[in-house]
Amino acid sequence: MGPRTRPTRSLPIALLIAVSMGSVGTPAQAHGAADELDEVDDQIAALTNDLAVAERTHTDLAGALIETDTRMSELRAQLDSATHEVEAAETELETLRLQLDVLQRSVDQLLTEIVRTSAEVASTVDRLEVEAVELYMAAAGGESLIPLLVPSAEQGAVAVAYLADSAVESESLVRNLEALKAQEQRDLDELATRRAEMEQTTAAANQRRDELADRREGLATIAEQVEAERNRQQALLAQVDSDIELFESELAGLEREQARLKELLADEQEQGGSRPGRLSWPVQGRISSVYGYRTHPVTGARKLHSGLDIAAPSGTPLVAAAGGRIVLADWFGGYGLTVIIDHGGGVATLYAHQSRLAVSAGDTVGSGDLVGYVGSTGLSTGPHVHFEVRTQGTAEDPLPWLRG
Incomplete structure (x- = not known):
């Protein structure tokens, strides 16, 4: 199938993403805070479980x-x-x-x-x-x-x-x-x-x-x-009482740290959101081209392939890799029908070559929400989604984000 074209926008994608997201404060700090919050949440959950076990043990021992x-x-x-x-x-x-x-x-x-x-x-x-x-x-x-x-x-x-x-x-x-x-x-x-x-x-x-x-x-x-x-x-x-006292003290400290991190992330959210730690796959399919330098299948030029191509039947639903705000839902030059999502913390994802869009600019989506359908619009040789991950407008290899 030959490439399908429409009038292209002249605004470069990196500039578009950077402008649409505005000022995001300190994304590295936000990313670290999010990771820390996840770790603190895990610690609180584990400690809460330990505390519950200790309290049950205390009850059993007191009864005995x-x-x-x-x-x-x-x-x-x-x-x-x-x-x-x-x-x-x-x-x-x-x-x-x-x-x-x-x-x-x-x-x-x-x-x-x-x-x-x-x-x-x-x-x-x-x-x-x-x-x-x-x-x-x-x-x-x-x-x-x-x-x-x-x-x-x-x-x-x-x-x-x-x-x-x-x-x-x-x-x-x-x-x-x-x-x-x-x-x-x-x-x-x-x-x-x-x-x-x-x-x-x-x-x-x-x-x-x-x-x-x-x-x-x-x-x-x-x-x-x-x-x-x-x-x-x-x-x-007596040992269980001591453990309970220690658990409660540690839990109180973790809850204070949790509150601090949530406040930090809330501040970052006001400045552009917090950086996601992991992304979901936008569609299940075969990886037809990975991130890196290659010869373009349409233009024949050797250049950086700035994303990940995932082949799937035309019309297959595409979903958001993480929650965020839609900053673009339109034709975007050689990308064809494209959706760009600002996830906060300087991170954005791009879904190109769609056959049909399911969102509009300004919409807010959650992870796994429908954003469009697989197609072959723009400079494309067959139905697939060209998926990009950009940090502060700079493209990164999506696989590490998707795999962990």
Whole structure:
């Protein structure tokens, strides 16, 4: 397809862009402020997230600490109760030991009495046997000690009668002593039974005391562990509180810096806007020619190709690479139907060879807004958009702007 031409404007493009944008103050400063603001915004977002995480952690730790305090109070109450139970068991055990000692003394005393009674029974039995022999010998006329002990037969008869009475008394005494011994043995058996029962009771009380003591020691161990966990939680909570304080301080500083940068950019906007940091692709297509020196496909002259050619079907929508103000929407010499957008900060973009325009000079557009349609007007060999990026009117390679 041959080139399509219309009467061209004589105003050079660099001068047109510079005049249309007017005074822009310090674009490098504005560009730096915009980048700084983006970085500060990112830092604020990250720090706000960190602060939110820290506050949630604080809430969780505070709740856990309350639960730990409650658990600690319960353990202390259980520990106090266990201590009282151990003390009560010790008192009961001491009482049982005293009772057992008293019972043992009673057993020992009764054993002594039984031994004494047994000895008395044995002595009485021995005496009774001697008296019985004497009586037998006296009655049988045999040898007897009585005639040797008394001077007359009359006195001997009296002695024999005495021996008979004594024997009767001794027999009665023996029976009484045997009965006493039997009663003492029964008492001893009863005491032994009571002592055995009390020993069992004492052993059970001792075992219960030991079990209570073990339980108290177990509770004390758990209480120590819970106390250690409580100390750990308090330390973590203190650290989180410190982090929150630091985050809030840093956030306040960043917000002040954010406000300063916004004010700076607002001032720059009044003077011509802030410089964009990155541009979007105006159309999706094949790059048919890059920025740099080349032989012009129409004129054949070797010269600087001041933009990027992106081939696309005729009528494909073209969009603004960034927000800004339309400073040209018209036929522009060899560029054909062209749109120029002032993005502020000394940066402008150009969209040439359009088939149809969708904006007018003075319009304000946002990034991605429709500005026209791909065509082949002006000095062109086929449908494409010639896309330029200019800073202070000087053309730059668009690819670095588009790629990052």
